[in-house]
Amino acid sequence: MRGERLTAAQHRLVAQLTRISESESIPLEAALGRYLADDVLAPVDVPPRAVSLYDGYALAGPVVSDSIWPVVGESFAGDSPPPLSTNAAMRIFTGSVLPDGANAVIAQEAVDRTGDAIRLNESISPGDGVRPRGADSRQGDCILEAGTRLDAPQLGLLASVGHGFVSVVRKPRIAVFTTGNELIQPGEPLAPGKIYNANHPMLVGALSRLGVTVLDLGCLPDDADRLRAALAGAATQSDLVITSGGVSVGEADFVRQVVEELGRVDQWRVFLKPGKPLAFGDVAGTPFIGLPGNPVSTFVTFFLFVRPAIRVLSGADPDIDRPPLRLPLAESRPAGDRPEFVRVRRTRDGAGQTNLSVFRNQNSGLLSSMAWADGVALMPVGVDLVAGDVVDYFPFEAWYL
Structure with a gap:
């Protein structure tokens, strides 16, 4: 099975999600990064006089x-x-x-x-x-729409019309755990056959940057009973359950099997590299996204699927159709059989032109490539690219907005 096209899979995922209904009124100083629950109307003219x-x-x-x-x-x-x-x-x-x-x-x-x-x-x-009076905003104008993410300029605008408090969507509660018998926690002695669990702190850190409430369920072994109990419990506490590992076709990959027992798997495999073994559906009615286990695949698919899901839960546009930046490659790149997000870094050539340098090894297990890169570039299917060809570029910093 080749897998569904990326954009089709993204749109199918977000179409199944709805905004969290609960909201809360919080001080403006605490609202950075939150999402508006309602349209905001200006109660006064700004400026109030010329x-x-x-x-x-x-x-x-x-x-x-x-x-x-x-x-x-x-x-x-x-x-x-x-x-x-x-x-x-x-x-x-x-x-x-x-x-x-x-x-x-x-x-x-x-x-x-x-x-x-x-x-x-x-x-x-x-x-x-x-x-003139009202040059910035007029009394009764809608100055910010529901679903707007509040950054510093939006906070300033709200303050300018006198809002000391603002109604925001409750933070999404995201349950997260990693799976794998081979994983041990950083800081423990490295036993034979084991590797350190890099995905867990990476996922928790990424979730924290996106301003959600993290329900950290740790790391579980490849055991169907343990996974069943963890997934069932997570579904009762959270708005979204995400896992890393266990959604492929190996004999010890139980996550997909257990999710199908408790709910459904609506999507399995995406026509994408890295990140093909990705699943989403629900566990007892709670949305579920199963990320692949390789660290780079985990990171890329997190931002391609989990981030849009969090935005929809928060009442915002999923932001999956925003045009990427377009920059030239600094080197040639052979054609691939799947759309591929390669790790790149912006560099300048002797003429001052910004180019994208590609990391030397694109293996999906190499976290060093992610630490080196400042973004990913999308390589189209079946096209040999040469230096100077322009490609879609996605800077990491934009994924945290």
């Missing part, structure tokens, strides 16, 4: 070059200045409220001041130098 764009003079009346204006006061940021009479000027500073009656602001560099009067060195038009 303000000056720069240091200068607010003017009331027709503005022409060489005219002379008496200066009748000052408006500092935070002041509520008195009205300005016609044909008069008021000293004003960046962000200060425009006095009633003023219709423009002239920059201080464009005037000559002598005592309490200024001479204008240029003509300006009504509205120049002014940020």
